Every structure is written in structure tokens, then in C-alpha cells.
Amino acid sequence: MTRLAEQILAYAKGLPEGTPITAKGLLHLGNRAAVDQALSRLAERGHLVRAGRGVYLHPVESRFGTRSPSVEQAIHAFATQRGEVIVPTGAAAANMLGLTTQVPVRSVYLTSGRSRKMTIGKQNVELHHAPHWQLSMADRPAGRAVRALAWLGPEKAEAALKALKRKLPPTAFGELVAAAPQYPTWLAQSVGKVAYG
8 A cells, every 4th residue: 555545544544434535635645646546546445435526435443344434424524524505305304303204215415515426335325406495494493394394395384384383392483484485485375374373
């Protein structure tokens, strides 16, 4: 193993689980071409996991062997590194809030960035660009509620809002109501009807 590859591995081992590693973040170790080549070789040999084009993750070593970082931690670190908002979809949010018993099978997230696919270990992850109103309250309870309502659609929104009014803390429901002007008309009307009706 080259000295550069050893330096990259030492750097990667010091990072929190799921932190994305890119050539741009390693330019202090060598020139871009050399770093790109070293990252690619480390992935081929199984020392790093390729998560997407030019993005790598360090596998987690435990007493049971090595595994890929958890999808949630990798997505959180990726969002922080890229400066994007990345949150679970409306289906996942509806499940978390008890509005549906359906459990999403695929790992799909909404992002403020461009739509793309990633692989984290053996798991495929899809990132779908979403409108600002679905991402504005990020992963707070009110934000989860908005994404769940968007996923449920106009037909089920009112009944779901009544359930959310009982389930959410008053401050979270108030935050949901306060953001109504940025929602699509059908959702803003339903929120107004349940909040003030």
C-alpha cells in the first residue's frame, strides 16, 4: 500500500461513522489525480466503500467483522458536508407519526439538492429533489407532518390533520399551522379548516 493510501486510511479512521470522504477534502495529502486514484484503489480492495461518484465511506469495524455505515448516519453526514437538507420521504414520515402502518421498503429521501442515486454498502439509496415547502422545517415534528400530509394527498389530509392535532405537541402543531401560507392551496385549506374550524 502506498504512503498516500495509508495516510487516507488513517484520516478516514479518525472520522465519525458515515462521514463522506471526497478527493476535495484530501488535497492536503497530495494532488487531485493521485488522491482520486488512491481512493479508487482503496475502494477496489475493500478498505473504503464507494457511496456515489467521487464519494467514499469508511467501513465500520466491530467484533462481528466489517459493515457499511448505517444509511441514516451516512445521509446525515452527506447532508452536512454538501450543505443540503435531506429528510425521509412522506411515506416514512407518515409511518413515524402513526398515520399509516405501511413501512417503506426502499431507502428514499427528499433533498434540496439534485435527484440522484447512491449506494451505501449493499443498500441503494435514492435522493429525490423536493419543493421548498416540504423541506422548510427539516426533520422537526412539524416538518415530518407536512411531508406525511403531502404523501397522503388531498383526500386524506383533513382526517390526518385531525389525528396530528391530537398527537403532536401544541407547539409543533402551531408551527405546522404558521407555515400554511407556503403550502399548496389544497393543504393550506385543510390546515385552516382543522386549525380554526
